[in-house]
Amino acid sequence: GAGVSQSPSNKVTEKGKDVELRCDPISGHTALYWYRQRLGQGLEFLIYFQGNSAPDKSGLPSDRFSAERTGESVSTLTIQRTQQEDSAVYLCASSWEQFFGPGTRLTVL
């Protein structure tokens, strides 16, 4: 069956631009997580959605970061006015068992 998919797989952008990253979870999974993995660092939690409950945004590093999810469908992570320190692999996982997508590698020049 289809796993978690993410798009784009790679994104290069200029400092100051906005970017939008997409995650398609496994159908039927109510939980969805976003993580960030910077070079040489462990995964950092960003945001967690559970069904129609208010998301847990406690991991978002600044107000430039936001995420949306409608119901149990696709989620988008938006980073406004990107900075070089935002360069990382952004990973999405669905279900409490944490099935991960392949990630989006973001490079901010």
Place this chain on the structure above:
Amino acid sequence: KQEVTQIPAALSVPEGENLVLNCSFTDSAIYNLQWFRQDPGKGLTSLLLIQSSQREQTSGRLNASLDKSSGRSTLYIAASQPGDSATYLCAVNDQAGTALIFGKGTTLSVSS
């Protein structure tokens, strides 16, 4: 604040060796502990999940143990193979369904 540490950061072994990867966490009040494998340029694959009430889990050549009171877990890989080369990540959460807190991983290289 929960912190997860993995030792060693990197490990190189010849094919066929048995090996142990270590994970420690600072707050013993965990709900689950998971071991993941990450291949270059790819996402994470869950290897083993140990609930806080369990002591160990086994899958094929992999065995993970959990000692919650001491804040430690080990991942034992038997008869290592070149295909086992990857980064192994340990992660914990403190409640059902909450986000995981990850260690930085152990990068394993198995030579043939």
